[in-house]
Amino acid sequence: MxxxxxxxxxxMHDDHGHNDHAHDDHGAxxxxxxxxxxFVILAILTAxxxxxxxxxxxxxxxxxxxxxxxxVKFFLVAGVFMHLYFDTKILHGRVFWWTFAAATTLALLVYxxxxxxxxxxx
Amino acid sequence: MTDxxxxxxxxxxxxxxxDDHGHHSxxxxxxxxxxxxxxxxxxxxxFGALISSYLILKTRFLTELLAGNPDVIAGIDNPELVQExxxxxxxxxxxxxxFTSLSSFILxxxxxxMVLAHKATEEGDYKNQRIWLATTAxxxxxxxxxxxYEFTTFFAExxxxxxxxxxxxxxxxxxxxxxxxxxGIIMLVSLLFLSLRGKLQADRSETVELVGLYWHFxxxxxxLIFTIVYLIP
Numbered sequence: 001m002x003x004x005x006x007x008x009x010x011x012m013h014d015d016h017g018h019n020d021h022a023h024d025d026h027g028a029x030x031x032x033x034x035x036x037x038x039f040v041i042l043a044i045l046t047a048x049x050x051x052x053x054x055x056x057x058x059x060x061x062x063x064x065x066x067x068x069x070x071x072v073k074f075f076l077v078a079g080v081f082m083h084l085y086f087d088t089k090i091l092h093g094r095v096f097w098w099t100f101a102a103a104t105t106l107a108l109l110v111y112x113x114x115x116x117x118x119x120x121x122x
Numbered sequence: 123m124t125d126x127x128x129x130x131x132x133x134x135x136x137x138x139x140x141d142d143h144g145h146h147s148x149x150x151x152x153x154x155x156x157x158x159x160x161x162x163x164x165x166x167x168x169f170g171a172l173i174s175s176y177l178i179l180k181t182r183f184l185t186e187l188l189a190g191n192p193d194v195i196a197g198i199d200n201p202e203l204v205q206e207x208x209x210x211x212x213x214x215x216x217x218x219x220x221f222t223s224l225s226s227f228i229l230x231x232x233x234x235x236m237v238l239a240h241k242a243t244e245e246g247d248y249k250n251q252r253i254w255l256a257t258t259a260x261x262x263x264x265x266x267x268x269x270x271y272e273f274t275t276f277f278a279e280x281x282x283x284x285x286x287x288x289x290x291x292x293x294x295x296x297x298x299x300x301x302x303x304x305x306g307i308i309m310l311v312s313l314l315f316l317s318l319r320g321k322l323q324a325d326r327s328e329t330v331e332l333v334g335l336y337w338h339f340x341x342x343x344x345x346l347i348f349t350i351v352y353l354i355p
Contacts, residue, residue, distance in 0.1 A: 032241055039234040043227060046348075050223045053353045063354055070349040074342055081237050081338045083331075107167060111174055 029086055038080045045069050158332050162339050165302075169343050172298055173350060176291040180213065183288035197289070200280025212355040213288060216276060219352060225268040226348045229303075232261035233341040236334045239313075246324040252317050255330075258337065259310040262303055269300045292351070299347060302340050309333045 030038070049069050052062070079085035151159070186194040187207055198204050206215035239254035273293070281289045313333055316322040322329065 029241070029244075032238065035234060035237050035241070039230065042230050046223065046226055046230065049349065049353060050219060053219065066349050066353055070345060073345045077233060077338055077342045077345065081233050081341075082335055103163065107170060111170060114174060115178070 029083060030080055035080070038076055042073055042076055045073050152328060154328065154332060155335075158335050162335065165339060165343075169295075169298070169346075172295045173346065176295045176351065179287040179291040183286055184212065194286060197282075197286035198280050199282060199285060203280050210355075214355050216279065216281060217352050218272070218275070221268070221272070222348065222352050225265050225272075226344060228261050228268070229265050229341050229344050232258045232265070233338050235261060236337045240327065240330045240334050243322065243327040243330045244324060248317060248322075251322070251330075252314060255310055255314045255317065259307050259314065262307045262310065262337075266300060266303055266307070269296065269303075273297075295351070296347065299340070299343055302343070306333070306337045306340055309336065 049066055052065055052069075055062075183194060184207070187204070188211065195204055198207070203215065207213060235254045235258040239251055239258060242248070242250035242254055273296075276292075281292070283289055283293045310333065313322060313330060316329075
């Protein structure tokens with residue numbers, strides 16, 4: 001095999017290098033320590049949620065903080081444990097997020113329409 | 123021909139087998155991973171519908187109960203519990219929050235074990251891979267055991283599946299979640315067997331990641347159910 005052929009072969013190998021490792025379709029994943037930190041935050045949030053529900057609060061003072069903590073927990077699990085935050089760095093971000101936003105908007109619209117159809121609720 | 127040249131030849135003829143990672147989609151994800159995300163998207167709609175139905179039916183149940191509808195009152199096979207519901211104006215008296223909080227904590231812990239199993243697979247640390255996979259499955263089973271205990275207790279207290287719309291909505295929502303956790307446990311045990319047979323090496327870490335995505339999704343759904351069903355009156 002000539003030097004030129006070997007060089008060409010190495011170039012091709014580099015081009016296809018992204019298939020050689022499972023991680024190359026996403027950014028660097030968190031370290032083990034970061035996973036533990038996220039878990040501790042999740043555990044603390046859960047404890048605060050439960051404690052909050054025992055404070056005897058009513059209405060928005062009870063519900064809004066619970067919803068906020070729930071959303072934070074949701075994004076921590078989806079973003080870090082499910083690698084969504086890290087994967088999207090090379091996911092042609094704009095396309096992915098527009099698709100995500102469009103699907104979420106559609107789902108919310110469907111639910112609002114369903115809710116609105118229940119006279120007993122609204 | 124050198125190994126490199128053979129590899130290039132395979133690539134050129136499309137013979138390169140990358141069964142685990144699959145081909146990459148235009149989004150930069152492997153097809154397998156994209157398929158899992160699409161599946162999880164459809165699951166979002168399923169659980170969205172179940173949670174919405176629960177909220178609507180619970181509201182209707184409480185409205186009818188507080189209005190003194192005899193059919194709704196008769197649907198709960200426990201007059202004391204009915205009185206507690208009416209006195210509180212909510213279904214809170216039924217819940218055992220400390221117990222459910224412990225279940226939630228166990229499921230969160232299982233999610234941590236799942237990511238550690240994935241990390242161990244990526245690093246080729248197969249001993250820890252098996253330990254974390256087994257721990258995740260055990261924690262998931264503990265959660266299911268807790269749910270069975272909870273269902274048994276609620277049933278004994280008079281909340282049946284077909285007695286009231288609240289009971290139907292509650293058991294359907296949490297039951298569907300329990301079925302999903304059980305499915306995840308089966309996947310985890312399968313991974314453990316694959317690992318013991320030496321068929322879950324670092325080059326197949328995406329398989330563990332895909333099961334992990336499903337497992338974390340189940341955890342995320344419980345994060346929503348725990349707050350919406352149990353903590354918000």
